[in-house]
Amino acid sequence: MTSIKHFAAMMSRRQLLGAAAGGTALVSATAWAKTTNMGLPEAAVMEGAGTQITPPPSTGVPYTPVVTLNGWTLPFRTNNGVKEFHLVAEPVERELAEGMTAYLWGYNGQSIGPTIEAVEGDRVRIFVTNRLPEHTSVHWHGMILPSGMDGVGGLSHPAIPPGKTYVYEFDLVKSGTFMYHPHADEMVQMAMGMMGFFIVHPKDPAFMPVDRDFLIMLNAFDIDPGSYVPKVMTMTDFNLWTWNSRIFPNIDPLVVSKGDRVRVRVGNLTMTNHPIHMHGYDFEVTGTDGGWVRPEARWPEVTIDIPVGAMRAYEFDAVHLGDWAIHCHKSHHTMNAMGHDVPTFIGADKTSVSRKIRLLQPDYMPMGSTGMAEMGAMEMPLPDNTVPMMTGWGPYGPLEMGGMFSVVKVREGIAAGDYADPGWYENPPGTQPWEWTGEMPDVTRASDPAGSGAVAPSSSQGQTAPVMGEGHSGHGQHH
Structure with missing residues (x-):
């Protein structure tokens, strides 16, 4: 990951968007507060796909800045006590993964937006410039604000025409996500990728403080x-389920100090909904x-379901060292570029048909007869601008x-503000499963067809196995 100690050097600088900038206009009407600024804030742009780390604020209420995985935080300026931001709605190119770029719509050079x-308690003024080929608006999802600022085109206010800049201004009356x-x-x-987070930190720094605060936006493309183009x-x-418009293995890790x-x-x-599951921990919502x-x-969970159009935040104390998976528990959502019409070939003998196909396509690789795991290790020619369905390697093989x-x-001794990938965790000796090469016990099998639950004694051990359902140390397996 890349630090933003020199934040401005990491962004492409864009011209100030004032009245002289190609006809961009500042609209003032009853639906938007009049402003006293002498020009628009600069429209910061991010072109890379790495996670950018924002330093803590040097003035005002202290807080721990959030970390948007593979994203960034929009800079602002203060004008007479009002925090001013500039969003630019525009076509963008987003690298979903190495080797695959999508032509999306987003904000300030990226999807998701900054x-x-x-x-x-802050008052914010958000300039929204529309560089799309059609009108747009911005809805501030979940926020308490005046009706006219709610951002529903045609209801709250007229939609923002192409080439125009509108101003939203309101007070932040509550903290949250x-x-x-x-x-x-x-x-x-939204199908083209237009979305982002708005984080309001509590005005009381002692209210629910955390050391690390991560953001994940669930979005998807076809x-x-x-x-x-989606x-x-x-x-x-x-066919592409993403976090912050990125797909594994190109989603940055969540790096935490013990x-x-x-x-x-x-x-x-x-x-659709997404049950987000994290290994190694229970957490509280x-x-x-x-x-x-x-x-x-x-309430405690290890999996939290995120409904459509909703947000959930959970917290845990990082006490268990290791590399712990975090993922959606809908299995198709941890796959890439899936073909939904592919038949199941498990158990099928494809030897004969493979020979015939290779007469036309010599590089044909039959798969699926024993499951799909072989796709994780195979490298085969792919169409341009796509990614394998299964990919990513760990320290012990394909993931x-x-x-x-x-x-x-989770590692020992990671400094505050350090989110650099520490590499793979080395499990201490004796903390991983090992191969058993000794003698296997005979399997005990049920012998009572009447369903009484009694089981026959093992022929090799000559002992009566425990009744099904009773606690036992189980050197055999019941079927």
């Missing part, structure tokens, strides 16, 4: 191999769309994963 961070996305031609614009009419058969209090915030702007969960109302998958890496 994270907006502010503090409860919020999202932003269009509410104009929403089906198309992009045929060899093509670049199919916006897809309702269910998405002893840290860690928060993970997950928002879902796909068209501390936030929902409606706000923070009171301590007496929190056979893709899509919505990453790793929480």
Whole structure:
């Protein structure tokens, strides 16, 4: 991961978007507050796909900046006590993974758009410039604000025409995890990748502090191999399930120091729910769309289901060293570029048909007769601009994963603000399974067809096995 000690040097600088900048206009009407600024804030742009780390604020209310995996936080300026941001809605090119780029719509050079961070009680002014070929708007999902600022095109205000800049201005009356996305031609614009996080930190620094605070936006695309633009009419058969518009193995890990209090915030702007499961830990759910969960109302989980259009935040204390998987537990969502019409070949003898196919296609590789795991290790020619269905390697071989998958890496002694990948965890001796090469006991089998539950004694041991359902140390297996 890359630090942003020299944040400005990491971004492409874009011209100030004022009245002289190609006809871009600042619109003031009753739906938007009038401003006293002398020009637009600079529209910062991010072109890389690495995770950018924002330093803690040097003034104002202290807080731990969030870490948007494979994303970044939008800079702001302060104008007469108001925090001013500049979002640019525009076509972007997003690297979903090494070897695959998508032509999307997003904000400030990326999809997902940059994270907006502010503090409860702040007044914010957000300039939104539309560089799309059609009108747009920005809905501030979950936030409490005036009706006219809610961002529903045609209802809250007229949609923002191409080439125009509108201003949203409101007070942040509560802390929490919020999202932003269009509410104009929403089906198309969200399918093209237009979304982002809006984080409001508590005004009391002592309220629910954490050492590390990660953001994951669940989104999805349907992009045929060899093509670049998502199919916006897809309702269910998405083939690329992403976190922050990235797919494993190119989703950065969640790097944590042992002893840290860690928060993970997950928002879902796909068209289905996602049960997010983290290995190695149980955690407590501390936030929902409606706000923070009171301590007496929190509940323990190892998997938290994220409904459509919703957010959940959970927290844990990093006490267990290791590399711990974190992923969606819908198995097809940890795959890439899936073909949904592929038949199941398990148990099929493809020897004869493979010989015939190779007469036409010499490089044909039959797969699927024993399952699909072999795809994780094989390297075969692929169409341009796509990725294997299973990919990613760990210290012991192929991980056979893709899509919505990453790793929480807990280590000793990682400094605050350090999110560099520490590499793979070396498990201490005696803490991994080992191969058994000794004698295998005979299998005990049920012998009572009447279903009484009694089992026959093992022929080799001459002892009566325990009745099914009773506790036992189980050197055999019941079938």
